[in-house]
Amino acid sequence: MWRISTRIRPANCTPCSTTILTICAPRPRTLKRPGAKRFRLPHTAFSARAETLADPTTPPPARVPFSERGRRGDKDTIMAQESVTPPVEAPDASGVECPSEEEWPIGRKAAIFSCSIVFLLGVFDFIDRQVVASLLPYIKDEWSLSDTQLGMLVSVVNISISVLVVPSAYFIDKWSRKKMIALMGAIWSLATGACAFAGSYAHLLFARVFIGAGEAGYNPAAQALIAAQFPKRRRGTAIALTQLGMGLGAPIGLIAGAWVASHWGWRHAFGLVAVPGLVLSCLALFIRDYKSVDMRADKGESAKKKSSLADYVAMLGxxxxxxxxxxxxxxxxxxxxxxxxxxxxxxxxxxxxxxxxxxxxxxxxxxxxxxxxxxxxxxxxxxxxxxxxxxxxxxxxxxxxxxxxxxxxxxxxxxxxxxxxxxxxxxxxxxxxxxxxxxxxxxxxxxxxxxxxxxxxxxxxxxxxxxxxxxxxxxxxxxxxxxxxxxxxxxxxxxxxxxxxxxxxxxxxxxxxxxxxxxxxxxxxxx
Missing domain, CATH: 1.20.1250.20 (MFS general substrate transporter like domains)
Structure with missing residues (x-):
């Protein structure tokens, strides 16, 4: 049991800063319950209370009712009663504490709103990309194109994405995710609408290049943003939903393009699927984004300087x-x-x-x-x-x-x-x-x-x-x-x-x- 002394302070005691008394922790005692092996309670279980009482700003520990106390000799119960300070999560090597995986960084409703916008933009991303596949017979008949020229209308989008996806990611990581999502959505939607006014094959091919330019930065920005807004335990489901939107967009684009072209012509198909993307791009500006962070390990004076292109190349390495x-x-x-x-x-x-x-x-x-x-x-x-x-x-x-x-x-x-x-x-x-x-x-x-x-x-x-x-x-x-x-x-x-x-x-x-x-x-x- 605890003892109070005003004269002698043993080496294992902690002085109380609010009184003249000295609170002395007893020696670790050995307990034994029937049918169990002897075990020794560590001294740290008692030193936590002594350290807490030494701080005048810390309230005294709450007394545990007798009815809620565990059996004598229950090691876990005694440890829980004696330790009053909650465990503190240790910082990582960089000195920044890891956020809890169970928390919603921006709240559940805001995260679901962001995921909904990204999902719908993903649907129209692939609708605008794949709608041309169902319109190729109509375009071929109007301009008497070869199959090679028709295939180029499809491939040029992937070529444009391949050329611009990494440069777009530079602005995503260094500037803003939600602004890049809105900008990319507006570019590919306007380019899809421009396809409806193409007067020649060259004009249509040029517009398709800008569809790929818009889609180049959308997927990296969307995945990075959604991953940050959802707790880690829900991250896989959130990312899967955004990918599901892209998967649904491809067949919808083929079906919708064929139906509209058969009733009003292939130009109306391009114009019809371009409008929803513009609306969703404006709504993307209301998504809550996180402030860009620097990847460099050192947090000294060099981290205060703006990262250069050389730093970005080093990051790629x-x-x-x-x-x-x-x-x-x-x-x-x-x-x-x-x-x-x-x-x-x-x-x-x-x-x-x-x-x-x-x-x-x-x-x-x-x-x-x-x-x-x-x-x-x-x-x-x-x-x-x-x-x-x-x-x-x-x-x-x-x-x-x-x-x-x-x-x-x-x-x-x-x-x-x-x-x-x-x-x-x-x-x-x-x-x-x-x-x-x-x-x-x-x-x-x-x-x-x-x-x-x-x-x-x-x-x-x-x-x-x-x-x-x-x-x-x-x-x-x-x-x-x-x-x-x-x-x-x-x-x-x-x-x-x-x-x-x-x-x-x-x-x-x-x-x-x-x-x-x-x-x-x-x-x-x-x-």
């Missing part, structure tokens, strides 16, 4: 030397290589190998795409559930999904009859496993990258996806089809998700080491 990020870039590129090739060649495969009519082949291909949309709906909660138990297990979940997708597709193209319902069902299940993994890519990148470089890291992934994925996939399958058969080409294409799965297996082993290098930063949001 840091990102490209992170093993886990390189694995994500490789896996995402292989995934898009398979997706880009399948979207363009699956109808032809079903017609040549399965004997389907063009209408049947198009319908089945659209149904297979629904499996990817279902995957986008499921992957977000799965990522959040995995994070709850083991955060570094997220790459392993993605790897398993890709390996299952690749195995099922290899089985469908090599062992099952082409165009049969069994093959279609197996391909659909494979699409469910691996079709919506884009949210997982962005989640890993956000976890492994400083907030001041997240948009840049995502832009590097988008660059690899567009150059080596969407652009290269159809060409590779066409080359293999010319030298072998289309069925053989589709079978070999199944190895892309298998290799992507292996890349994320490697990421699983490097994830924790790279995550430990990331500094925790308290982001400050606009009022």
């Amino acid at each position: 840091v990102l490209l030397r992170t093993p886990s990020l390189l694995c994500v870039f490789a896996g995402a590129t292989l995934k898009l290589l398979r997706t880009g090739a399948a979207m363009n060649w699956m109808p032809s495969y079903l017609m040549r190998e399965g004997g389907m009519s063009p209408v049947q082949a198009g319908s089945v291909s659209s149904a297979l795409f629904l499996g990817s949309i279902l995957s986008m709906v499921c992957i977000g909660p799965i990522i959040d559930l995995t994070r709850k138990y083991r955060a570094h297990g997220i790459p392993l979940v993605i790897a398993v999904c890709f390996l299952l997708q690749g195995g099922l597709q290899l089985l469908a193209f090599t062992a099952l009859p082409a165009g049969g319902w069994t093959q279609i069902a197996v391909l659909f299940v494979g699409g469910v496993f691996g079709g919506g993994m884009a949210a997982g890519f962005s989640t890993i990148i956000v976890d492994l990258v400083h907030p001041g470089a997240r948009a840049t890291a995502i832009s590097l992934m988008v660059l690899c996806q567009n150059i080596l994925g969407f652009a290269l996939g159809p060409v590779v399958v066409g080359f293999l089809s010319d030298n072998f058969t289309l069925g053989t080409a589709m079978s070999l294409l199944s190895f892309a998700p298998l290799l992507a799965g292996l890349a994320f297996v490697v990421c699983f082993f490097t994830y924790r080491r790279d995550a430990a290098k990331v500094d925790c930063v308290n982001l400050s949001f606009e009022g």
